[in-house]
Amino acid sequence: MAGRLKLHVIASGSKGNASIVEDGATGRCVLVDCGVTKRALLAGCEASAIDPARIEAVLVTHDHSDHVKGLPVAYRGMAKLGCHPDLFVNDAVFAAVPKMTEAAELCCRHGMEHGDALSVAGMDVQVFPTSHDAVWSCGFRFECEGDALGFMTDSGVVTPEAHEALSDVRILALESNHDLDMLENGSYPYQLKVRVRSDRGHLSNVQAARELSELVSDRLEQVVSMHVSQNNNTYRLPVDTLEGVVVTMGADVHVQTGYQSQPIDVM
Template identity: 60%
Template sequence: MERRLAVHVLASGSRGNAAVVEDAATGAGVLVDCGICKRDFFARCEEAGFDPARLAAVLVTHEHTDHTKGLGVVMRGLAKLGVEPTVYADSAVRAASKEIAALEGTCDMRELRAGDALSLAGMQAHVFRTSHDAASSCGFRFEAEGGDVVGFMTDTGVVTGEAHEALRGARLLALESNHDERMLWDGPYPYPVKRRVASDQGHLSNAQAAEELKALLSDALEQVTALHVSQNNNTYRLPGEALAEVVERAGHSARVQVARQDGLASMR
């Protein structure tokens, strides 16, 4: 297998999310969500060694503002560079998002549906449904020629069979590990919000992420990054420990890291 793909998590957390999946052989890439400001977007692309002028597309997982609020300013910044990536979003997401609606007529916008296989930036992006309290939400399996695979899933309350199958065999895995269950229930959120986070339409806990990683361990897997870590109901240490324990108990060699709200986390 040729190691062609890279994942650059530019930011991950409740205040803003964005990631670039890059075909390192060509330098072309796809942006997954954009809930960060233009300054941070360009600065972290530079830190990652990724040229944003090589973006071919933007994929939107769902309409929540921590995934969309930076779209407008970043797209305008890219346009000044002569770059106009196609934006892919589910029609229900487009209808529910003011940020995406504001882009209508200013860029090429196309439908994104579960089950789609999109040819983007030299990769195949396979779309699968996730379980979240949004108008529609999805994750992605990216495949490159030669068999390299990235699995990317955030903002889901459970791992569906469809999602699990889509993530199998990934070399690089970006997986939500949002909250520690004890911290959530003992924490400051109102009870209805706690129920929402812990529900099947909420977010994966550290324990759920660890259980899924255990089921996904394979000879292909080399690196795992925990996504969307809650600043109120988790620490950056806990998901790293939970996922690392799975790897260590299995005698596996995969490396584990935790994506942060205010810094870059890359896998190559």
């Protein structure tokens, strides 16, 4: 059963990230991260039937370039369309990405801290800490008229705050970055392998499955595997792994994956 919130994953993975959370009743939208080109962003909007002018805010999870590199150009492009979405970004993240000042000059910038409860585009947004090797990082819980959506990528472990915030949602977007064997036997340099699997790296398929087993609820309908590695994973593995959890628990939950360069809509 479709709910009030919709998730549009425009791009997800280490080459670039951008997702849109939409209030399906009002059409008001929030963009989470912008690590893609303006062209990819606008193509994603078109594929999801979203007029970019409906994007009222941009929320930034952390300072890594795959999440922020498209921001200045996207803001210039959106400004040409007459829209200037509010930018929500932690001060340390803002300071760490000098190019973000270009975007901030075209809009109203707001600080953001863990534990904040924001009101954005008619949605209530809770900001929770993730565990990642960034200057600062977070995930989000969106609520709107009784519907709830949890969004977490780029976290080596699930923090207690994240676990709480991701509980009892209808749509869950959860990082399922790598398969441990593929990472171990893959081509990444040793240091990068250590980084990816560390507590401040990325969530593996197994970790995502373990977390999902604790998040299955009567309310949960949709799960999306996010930030899936193109080197150390396949698009099939996280879906199979997470579906395994759902089947074992006898739950009625649809599992799908976000892609690096093919937008998906989750309702």
